[in-house]
Amino acid sequence: MDGTAIYLSASVIFLANIYGVDISLMRQLGIVVSITLISFGAAAVPSASVAMLAIALEQINVPVEAIGLILILDRPLDMLRTAVNVTSDAAIATILDKA
Numbered sequence: 001m002d003g004t005a006i007y008l009s010a011s012v013i014f015l016a017n018i019y020g021v022d023i024s025l026m027r028q029l030g031i032v033v034s035i036t037l038i039s040f041g042a043a044a045v046p047s048a049s050v051a052m053l054a055i056a057l058e059q060i061n062v063p064v065e066a067i068g069l070i071l072i073l074d075r076p077l078d079m080l081r082t083a084v085n086v087t088s089d090a091a092i093a094t095i096l097d098k099a
Contacts, residue, residue, distance in 0.1 A: 005032075008052055008056060012060065015062050030059075038056075039052065054067060
């Protein structure tokens, strides 16, 4: 979840800069908070971060089509985030089973 939140926050700020959308510090903090909250549902679903990114882009008036600029990087990074999430969930389940 943390990796997804960081990735989405960086993507939104990057795309806002590409499109010339000026976002204040308070708006950036709002983006980080909202993405952190919506990332709870995206951790276990592959490619759910694309839908979450669309929601965040709409929040700051960046066209949703901007997702195409980072979509090629999303799939490998998404697979790594999902693998880390599943591995950590399995490790915690194993530890709790032994306790």
